[in-house]
Amino acid sequence: GENVEQHPSTLSVQEGDSAVIKCTYSDSASNYFPWYKQELGKGPQLIIDIRSNVGEKKDQRIAVTLNKTAKHFSLHITETQPEDSAVYFCAAIPMDSSYKLIFGSGTRLLVRP
Amino acid sequence: DAMVIQNPRYQVTQFGKPVTLSCSQTLNHNVMYWYQQKSSQAPKLLFHYYDKDFNNEADTPDNFQSRRPNTSFCFLDIRSPGLGDAAMYLCATSDRDNGFNEQFFGPGTRLTVL
Secondary structure, eight states, rough: OOOEEOOOSSSEEEESSSSSEEEEETTOOOOEEEEEOOOTTTEEEEEEEEEEOOOOEEETTTTEETTTTTEEEEEEEOOOOGOEEEEHHHBBBBBBBBSSEEEEEEEEEEOEE | OEEEEEEEEEEETTTTTTEEEEEEEESSEEEEEEEOOOTSOOOOEEEETTEEEEOOTTTTTHHHHEEEEEEEEEEEEEESOOOOGOOEEEEEOOOGGGGGOOOOEEEEEEEEEE
């Protein structure tokens, strides 16, 4: 079955710097890769996603890249702000399941003012 | 605004005392999910409903049950909560019939077991 690994587990950056979180997946048939942001005491919020037929997607300060050959995808946050501080989860949905999100272990991002 | 609503936000129960958590949605999505999330971990899928069809995950304990009386509402019943069931419980929805994989989460219910 699908397995998603996420690195780093914690990341501390200075406000205004960029942050990059990386995930690798094992099932080459996986075709959907969302990123969730979870603030303390709240539910995960979908912030961006990418499908396997696209290599990159951008939404303002957030971008996701996908390398199907290497089976990894990354979240890029530019010009970080203190409100970006949260736990970020990557996930994948394998081809043989249209519903089951396989989550990475999460990255705790701290943006220092 | 279309959304996923969970009530209550905080629930305290006693060891062994049944508890029910509720979820409602205004998105009119055909799939509703229940996840358990323990501290510093990723959400773990317990089960989901695709319309009225119930789909249990293989490793979900029998202590956890679910009901979906209509499209908008879904309930999580914990028959005999143990200390290990203390966690955040998340409800999510998706619109599978239109080919969308996106899952939208509610704010969660934090369950404390005394």
